[in-house]
Amino acid sequence: MTDKIQVKNLSKVFGDDPDTALAMIRDGKTKDDVLAETGQTIGVQSVDFTVGEGEVFVVMGLSGSGKSTLVRMLNRLIEASDGEIFVDGEDLRRANEATLRRLRLDKVAMVFQHFALFPHKSVRENVEYGLKVAGVSADERRKRALDALDKVGLSAWADRRPSALSGGMQQRVGLARGLAVDPEILLMDEPFSALDPLIRRDMQNELLELQRELKKTIVFITHDLDEALILGDRIAIMKEGRFVQVGTAEEIVGNPADDYVAAFTQDVDRARVFDVQSVMKAPESLDPAQDGVADARRRLDELSRDALHVMRGGELAGIVTRRALAETEGNGDATLEDVMSPDAPTARPDTHLFTIYGACASGLPVAVIDGDGRFVGVVTPESVFDLLAQDNNTPQHEDAPADKEAAEAASVLSA
Amino acid sequence: MWQPSDTFEIPLDTWVESAIKGWLVPNFRDVFQAIQVPITVVLEGLDMALQAIPMPVFAIAVALVAWAVASRGLALFTLISLAIVDLIGVWTQTMTTLAMILTAVLFCAIVGVPLGIAAARRDGFEKGLRPVLDIMQTIPPFVYLVPIVMLFGVGMAPGIIATIIFALPPIIRLTNLGIRSVPEDLIEAAFAFGSSPRQVLWEVQLPLALRTIMAGLNQTLMLALSMAVIAALIGAGGLGLTVYTGLGRLDVGAATEGGLGIVLLAMILDRITQALGSDSPTKTPGFLETLKSFFRLGTPATSPETGRRVS
Structure with a gap:
C-alpha cells in the first residue's frame, strides 16, 4: 500500500x-x-x-x-x-x-x-x-x-x-x-x-x-x-x-x-470489534475411521476439553461430548458414530464475535470453518466470554492469549 | 463671561470657501462637468422614453409587472394610483420624477454594490468607509446643495447628484451586510471545491446576499424619492418642482397634487421592489398562471407552490 x-x-x-x-x-x-x-x-x-x-x-x-x-x-x-x-x-x-x-x-x-x-x-x-x-x-x-x-x-x-x-x-x-x-x-x-x-x-x-x-x-x-x-x-x-x-x-x-x-x-461493544480469529484455539478432531470411544476419552483428558469435533474425510461430521461418552460407559460395542451428535455449530474466522452468540448458546465449542471449508480452529463459549469480560482499564497486550494453541491456530490460518 | 471665540475664531468658512472656489472649482471644473455627462445621457433617455409611452399603456404595463412579482391586489392598486395621478393632472411631472429616481438609483447601484462588496471583503476598507457613510446619512442635504451648485451648476443633473449622495449609503451598507452574513461554512465549502475568490463571489456570495441587496435597493429608492423636493431647489423638475412652486406661492392645492403624486409613486415602487426582494412563494397565482387559467375553463387558478386552491 x-x-x-x-x-x-x-x-x-x-x-x-x-x-x-x-x-x-x-x-x-x-x-x-x-x-x-x-x-x-x-x-x-x-x-x-x-x-x-x-x-x-x-x-x-x-x-x-x-x-x-x-x-x-x-x-x-x-x-x-x-x-x-x-x-x-x-x-x-x-x-x-x-x-x-x-x-x-x-x-x-x-x-x-x-x-x-x-x-x-x-x-x-x-x-x-x-x-x-x-x-x-x-x-x-x-x-x-x-x-x-x-x-x-x-x-x-x-x-x-x-x-x-x-x-x-x-x-x-x-x-x-x-x-x-x-x-x-x-x-x-x-x-x-x-x-x-x-x-x-x-x-x-x-x-x-x-x-x-x-x-x-x-x-x-x-x-x-x-x-x-x-x-x-x-x-x-x-x-x-x-x-x-x-x-x-x-x-x-x-x-x-x-x-x-x-x-x-x-x-x-467488544464483540463488534474482535472477530472469531482472535479467540480461536487450535483445531483438534477425531476421525471415526481410526478413533474409537476410548480414544475419544483419552484425547479429551489430554486436552482437558469437554467436547471434540469429529471429522470424516476432511468434512465436519459432528461433535462428541464427555456427557455422551459417559452415557455409553460399559457399552463396549459403542462406536464414535453412536455417541457423536451431528449438529455442531460453526462460524467463519473473519466474522465479529457478536454474530456467533447464537452458536455459543448451545454451550458447545464452535467449529471455525474458513472460506475453503477447512476446519481451522475452535471457539469455546468461555473464551468468548473471557474476551468480553476483559478489564479495559488495565492495558492489555494484543498477544495476551499467547499460548501455544493460539499460535498454532494462527499458523493454520495463514497456511 | 469670556469664551474662546472672544479672543480667536477659526475662519473655517473662509478656508472652505477658498478651498472650493479658489482651488476645486477652477482646477477640476472639467472633471465635474464630465461626471455629469453619463447622468445627463441616462436621464434624458429615460425621460424621453417615459414621456413617449401613452399613459394607459404605461399604467397597464406597470400593473402587469406588479402582478407578476407580487399579487393581483398590488396590480389593482397600481392601476388606480396611476389613474389618480393622471386625473389630478401631474402625469408629465410624475414621469420626469420617475426618470430622475430611476437614474439616481441606477447610479447608486453601479457605485454602491461594488463598494459594498469591497467593504465586505476588507475589514480595513469597511472601517474607513463607515464614517463617510455616517456623514452622508446625517449631514442635511441643504449643506451640500451649495457646493454642488458651484461645482456642477444648476439643473437636473446636479439635482440627481445630490440625490445620489443622499440615497447611496443604504445600498452600500446592505450589500456589505448581505455578503458578510453568507454562512461561513458555505464559503468554506466553495473554496474546498477549488473555487477562485471570484467564483465564490458570483456563485455563492452574491446570490445568497441578493435579498439583502434588494432590501438596500428598496431603501435607496425610497430615499431618492424623498429627495425629489429638495433636488427641485437646485433646478431639478418633476413633482418636486410642483411642490416647491406651490410652497413659494402658498398654493396649497398645487403642493398637495405634487405631494400626492410622490406618495403614490413611492408606494408603488416600494411594494414592487419589496416583492422582488422577498422570494416567498406568491400567495395569489402569478400573472401567467391566471392567464393560462382563462383558457382552462372550469379549473380555478391555483398557487403553483402549494397546489392549494386560492380563494
Whole structure:
C-alpha cells in the first residue's frame, strides 16, 4: 500500500506569534502554559501520520481536540503553522495558488458536518459545483452529477432544492458532491454527527459499501468511537491537539495506550470489534475411521476439553461430548458414530464475535470453518466470554492469549 | 463671561470657501462637468422614453409587472394610483420624477454594490468607509446643495447628484451586510471545491446576499424619492418642482397634487421592489398562471407552490 498522504510534525497555533508558541511547546511547556503566557491557542501539536491509498483513516476526538483543524490543514482551508504535508509526494505547504486550486479541484474533495449545501442551487447544481468551477462543460457535468446522485440513490431528487430534503438525504447530496469530481482523497469532517442515530448507522453502512466499490483514500473525522471502530481501517485517537494512539480497532480496544483511551473504549461493544480469529484455539478432531470411544476419552483428558469435533474425510461430521461418552460407559460395542451428535455449530474466522452468540448458546465449542471449508480452529463459549469480560482499564497486550494453541491456530490460518 | 471665540475664531468658512472656489472649482471644473455627462445621457433617455409611452399603456404595463412579482391586489392598486395621478393632472411631472429616481438609483447601484462588496471583503476598507457613510446619512442635504451648485451648476443633473449622495449609503451598507452574513461554512465549502475568490463571489456570495441587496435597493429608492423636493431647489423638475412652486406661492392645492403624486409613486415602487426582494412563494397565482387559467375553463387558478386552491 503506497502512502497517499504523509503528515510530519504538523502543528497549528491560533494567534499572532506562532513561532514563540511552537518554541515553548518544544521546551516542554503545555498547551495551557502557552495560552496563559502568550494568549495563543495550540490547535494541533506535532502530529505525524500517513494514510495509505484506499485506506479509511479515522481521527477520533472530542470537540476542541483539534480534529477539524487537522482535516482542514490537509486541503489548506487552514494554513498550518509548522510541519509538512505531502499528498502523493507533493509538498502541499509549499504549493502555489494554482497548484493548490488544481489539488482541490481534482484530487481532494470534502464533506462537511452541517452539509454546507448551497441553498440557492438545486440538488443537481450542488453536486455539479466542483465540476462547474473546474470549467467542465454543462452536458458533461450534468451527466457526472446524475451518476454521483445515482450512487447515493437520490437521482429522483435532482431538481429539488436541498431544503426539501431530510438531513440524511442532504448529507447524501454532500457525499455525491464530493464523489462527482471523482477525487482520489475524500476528507470527511464529522459527516454523520448531525444525523439521527438510525440514519447515521444507515449512512455508515452505505459509506462502507461505496468504499468497497470506489476504494477512495478517506480521512474521516468523528467524535463517536463506535463510528470510528466501524469505519476505520486505522484509527487515531486525538486529545488536546495530539495523537494519543494510532492503530486498528482491535489494537485500540484490546490495548489502549493510556487511561484516556481506556476510558473511551470502556463502553465499547467488544464483540463488534474482535472477530472469531482472535479467540480461536487450535483445531483438534477425531476421525471415526481410526478413533474409537476410548480414544475419544483419552484425547479429551489430554486436552482437558469437554467436547471434540469429529471429522470424516476432511468434512465436519459432528461433535462428541464427555456427557455422551459417559452415557455409553460399559457399552463396549459403542462406536464414535453412536455417541457423536451431528449438529455442531460453526462460524467463519473473519466474522465479529457478536454474530456467533447464537452458536455459543448451545454451550458447545464452535467449529471455525474458513472460506475453503477447512476446519481451522475452535471457539469455546468461555473464551468468548473471557474476551468480553476483559478489564479495559488495565492495558492489555494484543498477544495476551499467547499460548501455544493460539499460535498454532494462527499458523493454520495463514497456511 | 469670556469664551474662546472672544479672543480667536477659526475662519473655517473662509478656508472652505477658498478651498472650493479658489482651488476645486477652477482646477477640476472639467472633471465635474464630465461626471455629469453619463447622468445627463441616462436621464434624458429615460425621460424621453417615459414621456413617449401613452399613459394607459404605461399604467397597464406597470400593473402587469406588479402582478407578476407580487399579487393581483398590488396590480389593482397600481392601476388606480396611476389613474389618480393622471386625473389630478401631474402625469408629465410624475414621469420626469420617475426618470430622475430611476437614474439616481441606477447610479447608486453601479457605485454602491461594488463598494459594498469591497467593504465586505476588507475589514480595513469597511472601517474607513463607515464614517463617510455616517456623514452622508446625517449631514442635511441643504449643506451640500451649495457646493454642488458651484461645482456642477444648476439643473437636473446636479439635482440627481445630490440625490445620489443622499440615497447611496443604504445600498452600500446592505450589500456589505448581505455578503458578510453568507454562512461561513458555505464559503468554506466553495473554496474546498477549488473555487477562485471570484467564483465564490458570483456563485455563492452574491446570490445568497441578493435579498439583502434588494432590501438596500428598496431603501435607496425610497430615499431618492424623498429627495425629489429638495433636488427641485437646485433646478431639478418633476413633482418636486410642483411642490416647491406651490410652497413659494402658498398654493396649497398645487403642493398637495405634487405631494400626492410622490406618495403614490413611492408606494408603488416600494411594494414592487419589496416583492422582488422577498422570494416567498406568491400567495395569489402569478400573472401567467391566471392567464393560462382563462383558457382552462372550469379549473380555478391555483398557487403553483402549494397546489392549494386560492380563494
